Amino acid sequence: MASSTRVTFPNKFLPYLLLAPQLAITAIFFYWPASQAIYQSVLREDPFGLSTQFVGLDNFRRVLGDPNYLNSLQVTVIFSVATALIAMALALLLAVMADKVIRGKGIYRTLLIWPYAVAPAIAGMLWLFLFNPSMGTLAYLFRSTGYNWDPLLNGDQAMVLIVSAAAWKQISYNFLFFVAGLQSIPKSLIEAAAIDGAGETKRFWTIVFPLLAPTTFFLLVVNTVYAFFDTFGIIHAVTGGGPGKATETLVYKVYNDGFVNLILGDSAAQSVILMIIVIGLTAIQFRYVERKVHYG
């Protein structure tokens, strides 16, 4: 197929010239930093940056043997799974409801999409203002009902807070895809199922949900990647990884170790591990999502 639709350029260099800007951007903003990270991950530098020494895989060994790193891994898994599940479940619920709205459909959808336009740090601040124990409006309400709300001291509550903020921001995106997914299911299928005696709940679980599988798988990967990598701003604004290290995700730890504590070798090794995770997730996406779960 590729050969039959191939475009031939009269000039040999033109194609390369046209590709150059994209290649340059990728090289400067991706390959260069990535190769720097790999390079740094096998080096050790003294605290003043005066001498550097090649240490092989020592950094990796130390990072993987560090209980703090393992804690961070656990925090990341809990945070990502919770964020992805909550964001997807609520988005699906909203999308199914939005599908039933007849009047004001457009307005309803537009309003639900807005949160996606909010920058992560701003979203974090918003949630902080609502739930900060000393000044938060909703935190005040919580306490007045007798609930001991203090995410600055209680690690679980801090986790709940960042999961809520991260999920809240991602719901819009998921909502959009679920709405599109629902619209692509022919109405006659639902009608046929209704005639076949399936009630609304049964129709959802036996017809709609299975047919949404491609969308759901896609969103699962996207949400996991989001929770892993794009939530730095929220965590930084809301908890700063605390209390203790209760909300320090892998990405946040890279930042903490590298830019706050200036342990560049360890930080670089962690980045390389993250890179491997991303490659793994992308491979899963391509292998299973793009090929397997489509119904013709």
Add this chain to the structure above:
Amino acid sequence: MANVELTNVRKVYSSSVEAVKGINIAIEDGALCVLVGPSGCGKSTLLRMIAGLESITDGTVKIDNKVVNELGPAERDIAMVFQNYALYPHMKVYDNMAYGLRNRGMPKDQIDKRVKDAAQILELTQLLERRPKELSGGQRQRVAMGRAIVRSPKVFLFDEPLSNLDAKLRGQMRVEIKNLQRQLGVTSVYVTHDQLEAMTLADILVVMNAGSVEQIGAPLDIYEKPASTFVASFIGAPPMNLVPVTADHSGLVLKDGTRIGAEGLSIPATGSLIGFRPEDLEVSAGTDTHIGGLALDLKVQGVEPVGAESYVYGTIGGERVVVRVPGRSTSNTDDQLRVIIPKQKLHLFGADGKRI
């Protein structure tokens, strides 16, 4: 098995568009009723109202002498075959057919028996483990039929089930549907815009136009005695020729002023249309006026040989008409032909389009 009775059924959409304007149809037990009409005439809406997929604004729908207006689609004991088949893409053929039975809590061994029996009838036995996307159009159509018959419902509803198939397969499936319906004896309502399908399938044919019934009857009765110019031009291919005429004291006058003899024809002075089927014209060799018929001059504009017959296109009194001639036509463009319409084959319509 059951009869279906529609009484003054109306459908008005929120935007006050009246899609179905008071329709009365009675379908006997075991009959195949075809609703035919151009797109937008309300035939699909009417079918969906019988199915319970569309609310009924006014009037009553009775299935088996029971008003079903307020019942949901599942409680009406109907099965529907959709235009796009609406097969569940994530289920195998077997599960597609078993789905409705499982939802009704039928025991497994009974489901298995019914599905296999239906598969046998429809020659789907080899395909039970496949998914819909692995099937051809005709096979999908069969599965859709199978899903309907396993339930042994009181009524089958067909919503243009053949329009996604190619012409050859459509003809084949048409015969199969007819045979199957006869064999099972299930009362059926069938919607189509294809007049050939309507003519060949129907026990009772309902011609619809703009939300109303134009004519109900046996297909050949409708063909032979169309109640209006709409029915006359909708049923039959090529359609009936319609030529406007006016009457004065001495006879009939065509639009371009040609006078023709009209022995024994009573035409209202307000003007009317004479209609004749393309196959009912006789091409006369001479120029003599034929007794007991209407003699007209046809100016040939073109001839289309289609093998067993030929269509001669031309004008009579400035109006375009088509004549069906058996075998090959010897006429050429610009020939003048004298054609005779036997009086008993002549249809007369008033200015309002209704049959006189």
